Amino acid sequence: MSVPAGEGLSKELSYELNRFQRLAKFKYDPIPWEKAFGKRDKTGGPDSILGKLYGPMYKHRNVTDLDVYQKLKYEAADEFWKSLLHGDEHHMYYKYQKEGAKSDDFAAADVRGQNVAVVRMLASQDEPNFLTSMVIINNPEDAARIARLHVKKAPNFTPQLFDSIISTQNNQYWGIQRDHFVEIFLPKKSLAQIFPTSLARAQKCCDKMDALRKASGEYGVQVHDFFLHEAQAQLQMALFGMDEEFMEKTNKGIRDAFAGINPDMEFAKNMCLEMLDKVGSNPNFSVPSEEEVVSGKKPVFGPLSKIVYEASNTLDMNLKDQFGNMMLILFAGHDTTGHTMTWLTYELAKHPEYQQKLHQEVDQFFKDLNGRDPVYEDCEKLPFLTRCVMETLRLWPAVLNGTFRQLQYNEEIVGPGGKPVALPKGTYVQIPNWSRHRSKNLWGEDAEEFNPMREFSEDEVWGGHFKGYNPASKRFSPFTFQPRDCLGKNFAQMEMRMILAHLFHKFSFSLSEPYKQWNSDSAPLENNQGTSGPRDLTPEGLEESRKRKADNRADKLGMWLIVNPRTPGPSSKL
Numbered sequence: 001m002s003v004p005a006g007e008g009l010s011k012e013l014s015y016e017l018n019r020f021q022r023l024a025k026f027k028y029d030p031i032p033w034e035k036a037f038g039k040r041d042k043t044g045g046p047d048s049i050l051g052k053l054y055g056p057m058y059k060h061r062n063v064t065d066l067d068v069y070q071k072l073k074y075e076a077a078d079e080f081w082k083s084l085l086h087g088d089e090h091h092m093y094y095k096y097q098k099e100g101a102k103s104d105d106f107a108a109a110d111v112r113g114q115n116v117a118v119v120r121m122l123a124s125q126d127e128p129n130f131l132t133s134m135v136i137i138n139n140p141e142d143a144a145r146i147a148r149l150h151v152k153k154a155p156n157f158t159p160q161l162f163d164s165i166i167s168t169q170n171n172q173y174w175g176i177q178r179d180h181f182v183e184i185f186l187p188k189k190s191l192a193q194i195f196p197t198s199l200a201r202a203q204k205c206c207d208k209m210d211a212l213r214k215a216s217g218e219y220g221v222q223v224h225d226f227f228l229h230e231a232q233a234q235l236q237m238a239l240f241g242m243d244e245e246f247m248e249k250t251n252k253g254i255r256d257a258f259a260g261i262n263p264d265m266e267f268a269k270n271m272c273l274e275m276l277d278k279v280g281s282n283p284n285f286s287v288p289s290e291e292e293v294v295s296g297k298k299p300v301f302g303p304l305s306k307i308v309y310e311a312s313n314t315l316d317m318n319l320k321d322q323f324g325n326m327m328l329i330l331f332a333g334h335d336t337t338g339h340t341m342t343w344l345t346y347e348l349a350k351h352p353e354y355q356q357k358l359h360q361e362v363d364q365f366f367k368d369l370n371g372r373d374p375v376y377e378d379c380e381k382l383p384f385l386t387r388c389v390m391e392t393l394r395l396w397p398a399v400l401n402g403t404f405r406q407l408q409y410n411e412e413i414v415g416p417g418g419k420p421v422a423l424p425k426g427t428y429v430q431i432p433n434w435s436r437h438r439s440k441n442l443w444g445e446d447a448e449e450f451n452p453m454r455e456f457s458e459d460e461v462w463g464g465h466f467k468g469y470n471p472a473s474k475r476f477s478p479f480t481f482q483p484r485d486c487l488g489k490n491f492a493q494m495e496m497r498m499i500l501a502h503l504f505h506k507f508s509f510s511l512s513e514p515y516k517q518w519n520s521d522s523a524p525l526e527n528n529q530g531t532s533g534p535r536d537l538t539p540e541g542l543e544e545s546r547k548r549k550a551d552n553r554a555d556k557l558g559m560w561l562i563v564n565p566r567t568p569g570p571s572s573k574l
Contacts, residue, residue: 054100124155164324228338241302
């Protein structure tokens with residue numbers, strides 16, 4: 001099979017493949033809600049779900065003048081849209097929960113566990129923007145049940161990612177894609193085979209950190225950009241099989257495309273097509289199930305590139321969906337991991353007692369290797385690092401939005417006063433992580449503090465064996481719930497352990513002055529733009545964010561920490 005080169009595409013298809021990058025550059029302009037959505041309003045009146053759950057319209061549930069109600073609804077939609085663009089919609093949900101708790105003893109007893117309903121704009125690849133209600137599922141029982149039983153996605157990702165595995169609303173097509181991709185992320189058959197590539201990059205990134213440290217200024221090293229770069233490097237080289245030259249040539253460009261700041265509007269499209277072309281012209285690309293790989297005649301190489309490429313034959317997948325899967329993995333496969341490593345390093349810089357404990361563990365880890373390179377099975381020998389990773393995923397979930405679904409049949413959830421509220425088939429729901437992950441009812445009084453020694457259940461942390469499974473419970477779902485959980489979770493766990501083990505073996509981290517001064521009462525540290533990264537708190541970063549906010553764009557992301565070299569100390573069993 002030959003994949004068409006960029007110049008061989010029709011203008012229509014080329015335009016479609018550029019949609020992701022065009023949407024990434026989107027900024028808010030005042031929306032004439034009534035004119036734009038008068039005929040595409042699917043929310044209903046005061047007796048709809050908006051009047052039955054806490055949220056912006058709950059206090060207006062007794063309004064009888066429909067014209068007044070409609071105006072109030074447009075105001076609620078505008079409020080939500082602005083919060084979405086500014087990355088703080090999860091705090092808006094909490095505001096609605098607290099408003100409900102003022103007059104509801106049931107809600108007051110578990111504020112973060114209250115389900116809410118909001119007015120928002122939505123679109124699909126087949127339908128232009130429309131106004132709809134969306135139910136935000138925060139009750140842990142409701143969240144776990146609905147995520148597991150209603151696997152159909154809401155359509156909000158289809159405009160950018162078409163019918164890719166994360167976005168398709170067709171459950172059968174999702175299942176077929178899932179079965180096709182799953183072998184790439186099997187721990188022993190695939191990840192262990194590409195582990196040497198991942199390890200080599202983790203070793204090399206220490207040299208990069210040292211160079212950044214030596215060149216750093218008053219605020220230290222921009223570790224967020226460093227971790228995003230290294231996560232993209234791991235993804236391209238280990239999973240996609242790209243060489244270092246291609247990776248370095250495209251690393252910043254593709255990240256800038258995702259951020260909406262790459263001036264080359266053809267960059268993402270051309271990069272994905274070039275990657276697919278490389279697979280078609282190189283017979284070395286392979287997946288674990290190939291006969292030559294199973295017989296030992298050929299190693300696993302660039303398995304993710306090969307599996308996406310082969311989907312055109314195996315699944316009869318069109319180029320748009322191939323492209324959607326490439327873009328999905330290039331974005332989600334690096335962004336979430338880069339954020340998580342950033343947040344973990346920030347918390348250990350903030351808590352030197354935990355950082356010292358990790359230093360001791362990684363020093364002992366490398367001492368026990370006795371000069372040999374780690375292998376995949378060694379990942380299980382870093383239990384405290386595992387705890388730090390899982391606690392970071394709890395406190396700072398990279399995907400705090402969780403998952404978006406469309407109900408496949410009628411449901412019933414917990415509403416005001418603990419009474420059941422009926423949701424009809426077709427209702428759009430969001431199951432976020434933030435509210436459950438920071439609930440004191442679920443985690444105790446220190447729920448908003450970093451504590452890797454907290455009591456996790458067996459299902460929430462890897463035990464004495466480095467398992468390839470999804471850590472999840474009713475209160476904890478960093479990779480969402482099965483069966484439609486994150487496919488790349490095992491690769492992320494592998495690369496994070498190697499990158500972080502090498503870095504904390506050679507360096508120590510401390511807060512720079514802007515981050516020492518931050519407190520949660522001033523402003524959120526996180527900025528949620530599909531995934532949740534840290535705001536740049538340096539004076540220059542804050543000034544840039546001020547300009548962006550005036551132009552209705554997202555804040556500048558960044559994390560600046562002081563990095564110092566360290567000499568591994570005497571090791572002892574922990």
